Amino acid sequence: MLRTYVPPGSAMYVFVKQFNKLLYDRDVEESFQEKRTRLGGVVCKVGEPMENHAAKIYMRTMFEKFQDSMYKIGSYYADKVVPGEMYVTTHFDCESREKWCKVQYKVSGSGGYYTCECGMYEHMGMLCCHVLKVLVHLRFKLTVDARDVLPMHLVHYQKDQGLMTSFSFRHSQLYLNCMEVGCKC
Incomplete structure (x- = not known):
């Protein structure tokens, strides 16, 4: 992602400038998606209670x-190996299906937390179709705080993680402080 903004062998000030542009573009895109969700709404197609709940917590693209x-x-059957x-x-x-195509996935769970061997949740923070089939x-039913049970590398997206702890906020503040020091010199 950064390669599209920063040319190889760039000076540090170009890197910082382009990195800020990347953050700005991502914020604009997120704001656009929030507005798109708010104005356009979402349409439930499957009719499962989980889908209705997901419509309330996800922005339109993720939904x-x-x-x-x-x-x-x-397209899947779910079979118990060890109940629960x-x-x-x-x-x-x-x-x-093609011989190279995987057709069986193991879904393990304990204490209401289910994971699949495909690793989609750990990678993206979104449940795969295999775990959804089991659920x-x-x-x-998904709980209101289902979005707050995230893998460690995505924990900064939790709703209780305030703005002050977000990476982009800290980066923006650090950049502004550096610019102030640079202007005073």
């Missing part, structure tokens, strides 16, 4: 990705 996962759960702890989701059309199979 559309969530809907794609909800659609994909129709280990499940296996199997693609219902596994015989006709629908178990008739789970």
